[in-house]
Amino acid sequence: MGADFWPLRLARELDDAILHLRVNELEVGSILLGSEGDLDTELGYDEFLLREADHWFVREVLLYWGRLLRRIDMTSRTTIALVEPNSCFGGFLAEVALASDRSYMLIGDTTEAPGAVAHLAFTDANRFGFPMSNGLSRLETRFWGDQEGLDRALQAIGERLDGEAAMKVGLVTDAMDDIDWNDELRMILDERAAFSPDGLTGMEANLRFPGPETMETKIFGRLTAWQNWVFQRPNASGETGALRRYGTGIRPEYDQRRV
Numbered sequence: 194m195g196a197d198f199w200p201l202r203l204a205r206e207l208d209d210a211i212l213h214l215r216v217n218e219l220e221v222g223s224i225l226l227g228s229e230g231d232l233d234t235e236l237g238y239d240e241f242l243l244r245e246a247d248h249w250f251v252r253e254v255l256l257y258w259g260r261l262l263r264r265i266d267m268t269s270r271t272t273i274a275l276v277e278p279n280s281c282f283g284g285f286l287a288e289v290a291l292a293s294d295r296s297y298m299l300i301g302d303t304t305e306a307p308g309a310v311a312h313l314a315f316t317d318a319n320r321f322g323f324p325m326s327n328g329l330s331r332l333e334t335r336f337w338g339d340q341e342g343l344d345r346a347l348q349a350i351g352e353r354l355d356g357e358a359a360m361k362v363g364l365v366t367d368a369m370d371d372i373d374w375n376d377e378l379r380m381i382l383d384e385r386a387a388f389s390p391d392g393l394t395g396m397e398a399n400l401r402f403p404g405p406e407t408m409e410t411k412i413f414g415r416l417t418a419w420q421n422w423v424f425q426r427p428n429a430s431g432e433t434g435a436l437r438r439y440g441t442g443i444r445p446e447y448d449q450r451r452v
Contacts, residue, residue, distance in 0.1 A: 215269075269394040272293040275296075295366040297378070298356040
């Protein structure tokens with residue numbers, strides 16, 4: 194199949210899309226990440242990749258996915274994963290949801306997809322397949338300092354979790370039914386648009402990299418986020434920035450570009 198091997202093609206196209214948004218669409222502050230497809234088929238690819246991980250080509254595909262996921266970790270945008278009916282977030286693709294700043298899951302079906310229910314499926318790929326810059330898996334990072342929560346999440350590996358089950362285990366930010374879905378998403382996006390882009394970059398970078406410090410986390414989660422963004426950028430220290438107008442009663446004016 195060559196370059197048309199689906200996990201490779203998907204990684205290349207998603208990588209290209211994220212780079213395009215980072216370089217050419219600077220005023221896009223929030224990226225919604227969704228999936229659509231057959232979960233059984235996706236899990237079949239995941240099983241194949243894990244089984245054949247020692248093959249040179251499969252190893253390169255897995256390493257590509259690892260780099261792509263770290264690119265999402267280090268992208269100065271708010272990333273929000275939407276798990277809806279007909280989603281196929283499973284195994285290595287579920288890492289995209291884990292890498293997102295927030296993840297929302299729809300409970301039950303909708304008029305657009307009657308009878309279809311959203312599911313998340315985690316596999317051994319999520320246990321140890323794609324370490325972050327801190328050297329931990331995304332599950333370990335998500336439950337840093339909460340061993341009991343991590344144990345519950347690891348026990349859910351191999352199961353198909355609907356919205357209520359995923360919320361109970363702590364694997365999504367929130368789960369909502371179709372009555373609240375659109376209104377909640379609108380408020381979430383309005384909320385992010387109201388904040389300073391630089392402040393969001395600093396906050397998100399720090400929340401993405403808890404746990405052990407490495408050179409990468411120091412650069413992307415500490416040095417770059419705080420020294421180069423929060424305090425020195427015009428949104429903070431400029432004439433109309435938050436620090437200059439603090440206590441004056443005048444709202445700061447933000448440059449909405451996130452670079």
